[in-house]
Every structure is written in C-alpha cells, then in structure tokens.
Amino acid sequence: MNRIDALVMGRNTFEMVCSFGGDWPYNKPVFVMSTTLSNIPEKYTHKAQLVKGSINEIIQNLNQKGYKHLYIDGGKTIQSFLKEDLIDELIITTIPILLGGGSPLFGKLKNPLEFEYVKSEVFLDALVQDTYKRKR
Numbered sequence: 001m002n003r004i005d006a007l008v009m010g011r012n013t014f015e016m017v018c019s020f021g022g023d024w025p026y027n028k029p030v031f032v033m034s035t036t037l038s039n040i041p042e043k044y045t046h047k048a049q050l051v052k053g054s055i056n057e058i059i060q061n062l063n064q065k066g067y068k069h070l071y072i073d074g075g076k077t078i079q080s081f082l083k084e085d086l087i088d089e090l091i092i093t094t095i096p097i098l099l100g101g102g103s104p105l106f107g108k109l110k111n112p113l114e115f116e117y118v119k120s121e122v123f124l125d126a127l128v129q130d131t132y133k134r135k136r
C-alpha cells in the first residue's frame, strides 16, 4: 500500500469489501469501476468514488489528478486491464484450499504477455505470494 497512490476496483469487489463490515481496510483513495451504480452508498462516500468511461480514459484522468501508481483489484477488472496490457506488476497469492471449481484467474488476451519473476514470500506459513514484473 505504501507504494501506491490509489486503488481501482470493480463493483463486485467493492461490494464484497463493504460487506466485510469492520474498519475500512484502505488508507488510499478507492476508485470503483461500474456501469450500473449511479452513486456510492452514503456510508462510503468519503472512502470511495465512482469512475466511468473506458479504461484508458479512467487511467488518464487519474494520472492527471496525480494518481500514478494504481493498485488494480477485482477479477473482471484485472482481466480487462491485462487485455489492454496495462498491468506492470502482478502479485498473486496462493491459498492452499482446493475449491473444486471457480472462475478463470486470467481472461483471453490479444497476445501472450511475458512477465519476469521477481520474488516469492510466505505469510502465516501458508500463503505463498509471488511477484512478477511485466517484461517490456
């Protein structure tokens, strides 16, 4: 979180985070992508803002406001950024639970995207977090 200026997340992830209750987990501005929400629920208006438009327009707009290092969250949202080759770093945490089903982590791409391995860390003796940087 110290390395980022703001978070951009999909509506589903935003709604999931809101459903956790308790303290708001982020100390950076949160921008929520949605075509269906017309406003952020009142309880969260000081925490999150809605953003509309194409991904490139959204990024340009946020960059102009000084938000340069963005943390992207949410399955579909990450997939749509990957599709435009707009992800510079991937942080993937593996949790040792076999679900037996689920949604693909990565969607279809226009071209294969090559990443460079950076590091792996283990948390709580259970979670393995791998970091990759986009090879440009």
Ligand SMILES: NC(=O)c1ccc[n+]([C@@H]2O[C@H](COP(=O)([O-])OP(=O)(O)OC[C@H]3O[C@@H](n4cnc5c(N)ncnc54)[C@H](OP(=O)(O)O)[C@@H]3O)[C@@H](O)[C@H]2O)c1
Binding pocket: 009, 010, 011, 012, 013, 014, 016, 017, 033, 034, 035, 036, 037, 053, 055, 073, 074, 075, 076, 077, 078, 080
């Ligand atoms: N395991 C993890 O680390 C992790 C991380 C993040 C999320 N999650 C979980 O994954 C689930 C959410 O993933 P998800 O795949 O459903 O997606 P999501 O990316 O959180 O939300 C998808 C929604 O975001 C909006 N959106 C995404 N891309 C957009 C774009 N380019 N333009 C406009 N709006 C866009 C759309 O909202 P509208 O329908 O309103 O247009 C879309 O339906 C949640 O259950 C969450 O908790 C898990």
